[in-house]
Amino acid sequence: MDRKEFSNKVYEIVKDIPFGKVATYGMIAMLSGYPRRSRMVGQALHNSPDSLNIPCHRVVNHQGRLTPGWTDQKQLLSNEGIHLKENECVDLKKYLWDIALIFF
DNA sequence: AAAATGACAGACA
DNA sequence: ATGTCTGCCATTT
8 A cells, every 4th residue: 555655755744844834735745746635644644643753733724724623733833833813724824834945 | 336434625606 | 705516535334
């Protein structure tokens, strides 16, 4: 199964997210080499053990919405210096991980 | 085997 | 801008 390989890639990328930044699932899927696997990213992270030090709280959907059913994420993001809007959404305009910076 | 599900994204109203 | 529908993909019913 390439699922393991894929999740491995996902972990690598998520771990590379800088402090105080957030990334979208589609972004991670694209960077992992599988552009259409945005959903798998979520599953991979859900199944991923927290022992790997994966900042999954920095991963949000393209709307900036946090992971459903996970209230602690709010606090974790606050700890990162990221403050949520009234709708409980991250301000992507400011906190989205600018992957373009990696290429320069 | 077929249909439903999910930590999503893009298109549309 | 929010809410809904459709498309995607692997896993689970």
